[in-house]
Amino acid sequence: MYSKGVNAEERLIESTRALLWERGYVGTSPKAIQQRAGAGQGSMYHHFAGKHDLALTAIRRTAEELRAAAEARLSVPGTALGRVTAYLRRERDVLKGCPVGRLTQDPDVMADPALRAPVEETLAWLRARLAQVLEEGRAAGELDSRLDPPATAATIVAVLQGGYVLARASGTADPFDQAISGVLALLTLHAAEAARHRA
Amino acid sequence: MYSKGVNAEERLIESTRALLWERGYVGTSPKAIQQRAGAGQGSMYHHFAGKHDLALTAIRRTAEELRAAAEARLSVPGTALGRVTAYLRRERDVLKGCPVGRLTQDPDVMADPALRAPVEETLAWLRARLAQVLEEGRAAGELDSRLDPPATAATIVAVLQGGYVLARASGTADPFDQAISGVLALLTLHAAEAARHRA
Numbered sequence: 564m565y566s567k568g569v570n571a572e573e574r575l576i577e578s579t580r581a582l583l584w585e586r587g588y589v590g591t592s593p594k595a596i597q598q599r600a601g602a603g604q605g606s607m608y609h610h611f612a613g614k615h616d617l618a619l620t621a622i623r624r625t626a627e628e629l630r631a632a633a634e635a636r637l638s639v640p641g642t643a644l645g646r647v648t649a650y651l652r653r654e655r656d657v658l659k660g661c662p663v664g665r666l667t668q669d670p671d672v673m674a675d676p677a678l679r680a681p682v683e684e685t686l687a688w689l690r691a692r693l694a695q696v697l698e699e700g701r702a703a704g705e706l707d708s709r710l711d712p713p714a715t716a717a718t719i720v721a722v723l724q725g726g727y728v729l730a731r732a733s734g735t736a737d738p739f740d741q742a743i744s745g746v747l748a749l750l751t752l753h754a755a756e757a758a759r760h761r762a
Numbered sequence: 763m764y765s766k767g768v769n770a771e772e773r774l775i776e777s778t779r780a781l782l783w784e785r786g787y788v789g790t791s792p793k794a795i796q797q798r799a800g801a802g803q804g805s806m807y808h809h810f811a812g813k814h815d816l817a818l819t820a821i822r823r824t825a826e827e828l829r830a831a832a833e834a835r836l837s838v839p840g841t842a843l844g845r846v847t848a849y850l851r852r853e854r855d856v857l858k859g860c861p862v863g864r865l866t867q868d869p870d871v872m873a874d875p876a877l878r879a880p881v882e883e884t885l886a887w888l889r890a891r892l893a894q895v896l897e898e899g900r901a902a903g904e905l906d907s908r909l910d911p912p913a914t915a916a917t918i919v920a921v922l923q924g925g926y927v928l929a930r931a932s933g934t935a936d937p938f939d940q941a942i943s944g945v946l947a948l949l950t951l952h953a954a955e956a957a958r959h960r961a
Contacts, residue, residue, distance in 0.1 A: 667930040668867040679931075686931045711947055717928065717937050718921055718944030725924030729916065731866040732878075732885045738916050745917030748910055749948040756955055 572610040574600040579614075579621040584662065588618060588671035588678070619677055625662045626681040630688060637692055643700025644754050647693065647719065651743050657736035660727045690716045706750075707757045715750075722746045771809040773799040778813075778820040783861065787817060787870035787877070818876055824861045825880040829887060836891055842899025843953050846892065846918065850942050856935035859926045889915045905949070906956045914949075921945045 569577075578599035582591040593614050597607055611617045636650035663685050672678045693716035700706040722742050729738035768776075777798035781790040792813050796806055810816045835849040862884050871877045892915035899905040921941050928937035 664924075664927050664931075665867075667927050668864075673930065679933075683931050683933070686928055686937075690928075690937065707951060709947075709951060711944065714940045714944035714947060716944070717925075717940035718948070721922075721924030721928055721937070721941035722917055722920045723924060724927040725863075725920030725922060726916075728863050728866050728923040728927070729885055729889075729920055731872065732863075732882050734882070738885075738889065738920070741913045741916035742920035745910065745913035745915070746945075746948075748908075748913060749917070749945075749952070752906060752908060752955075753948070753951060756951075 571600065571602040571606045575602055575607055575610060575617060576620055576624060579617045580625060583618060583621055583669075583672075584665070587669045588675075591618070615675075615678075618672075619681075622666065622672070622678055623681050625666075626685040629661075629663050629685055633689055633692065637696055642705055642754075643696050643703070644705065644750055646696050647750065648747055650693075651719070651723065651747060657727065657730045657739045658734070660731060661724060664724045664727060686720060690720050692716075693719050700754075704761050705754055705757060707753045707760075710753060719746060770799065770801040770805045774801055774806055774809060774816060775819055775823060778816045779824060782817060782820055782868075782871075783864070786868045787874075790817070814874075814877070817871075818880075821865065821871070821877055822880050824865075825884040828860075828862050828884055832888055832891065836895055841904055841953075842895050842902070843904065843949055845895055846949065847946055849892075850918070850922065850946060856926065856929045856938045857933070859930065860923060863923045863926060885919065889919050891915075892918050899953075903960050904953055904956060906952045909952060918945060 575596060578596050579591065582595055582599065586595075591614065593604070593607065596614070596617065597604055600607075607617070611620070632653070633650060636653055637646050639646060639649065641649075663682055666672045666678075666682045672682065690713070694712040697706060697710065697712040697715050701708060701710055701712065722745075726739035726742040729742065730736050732738075774795060777795050778790065781794055781798060785794075790813065792803070792806065795813070795816065796803060799806075806816070810819070831852070832849060835852055836845050838845060838848065840848075862881055865871045865877075865881045871881065889912070893911040896905060896909065896911040896914050900907060900909055900911065921944075925938035925941040928941065929935050931937075
């Protein structure tokens with residue numbers, strides 16, 4: 564499944580990510596990882612202590628990618644609302660779901676403190692980062708001073724994660740898009756009010 | 763696990779609900795249902811066509827309960843915001859999650875149109891019911907006329923479903939509570955603005 568140019572270690576990590584996504588931790592066997600990676604058992608145990616070590620590496624990489632994708636939108640110049648909008652409206656494979664959020668539904672990942680840590684930390688980081696952006700918007704007079712940045716940030720992350728749930732239930736991205744539009748409209752109305760008060 | 767007073771049909775339904783919750787559709791065998799219900803194979807096939815029929819009955823009941831619990835809060839007299847608040851703040855077993863929303867993570871339930879229908883319909887009903895309440899609040903001048911009821915309703919349901927995801931990731935109900943507080947604060951600020959405009 565991978566070109567010969569990619570080394571075995573890399574193929575093993577990517578195969579584990581794909582299998583965790585498709586089958587969950589319990590359904591991912593060392594043998595299946597090796598087969599998908601086109602790597603032997605010796606190669607796997609040369610690079611990794613075992614399935615748990617590989618899963619941890621795979622989950623950490625997924626978490627880092629989510630963080631980098633969020634930071635790319637949240638750190639651009641512009642208003643707080645513009646940055647939050649860019650983040651929420653970025654292209655997503657809505658029906659597939661969030662690669663990090665979905666791990667909360669894997670009981671074996673949640674029951675293992677090491678595997679769970681990157682999931683917990685990434686969602687906590689996302690809330691803190693959004694709260695920081697909202698705080699900047701509040702300090703700049705762009706957002707209402709009564710807005711509570713940490714609570715609003717939790718709302719935004721929950722809308723995203725819950726939007727995926729609604730999309731999955733309906734089989735379309737529509738409720739996800741609606742939920743995003745709804746929270747952005749609430750924030751936009753606030754920004755408009757705050758601007759009016761400043762004027 | 764059930765008193766002798768409860769009939770076998772009822773015990774079979776409740777056992778299926780518990781097993782679907784704990785093990786998912788694929789992990790729920792007819793034998794496990796019978797054992798938990800204290801019912802024989804003959805009894806099970808007397809009342810139900812099989813595991814699929816039982817699962818459908820179980821999922822429908824879970825969906826009806828969610829609907830009744832929501833309706834009980836949304837239909838009380840009071841302002842739209844008061845009713846939405848009562849619904850969002852009702853006591854919940856946050857770390858357990860939403861019994862309907864969690865079914866979207868069961869691939870066998872989602873892949874089966876009959877089993878998926880009650881999940882899809884219940885979440886769609888909830889969005890429509892909340893949109894109706896918000897529309898009433900808008901018509902009464904309680905909420906800003908620029909508020910889009912269907913989008914805001916999708917946001918509210920997504921906040922709930924996503925709040926469960928965040929709670930599960932963190933192992934505490936705190937991010938769920940924060941996400942609810944955040945969306946209620948946004949709605950409350952709107953109601954205050956709408957009241958100010960009316961005055």
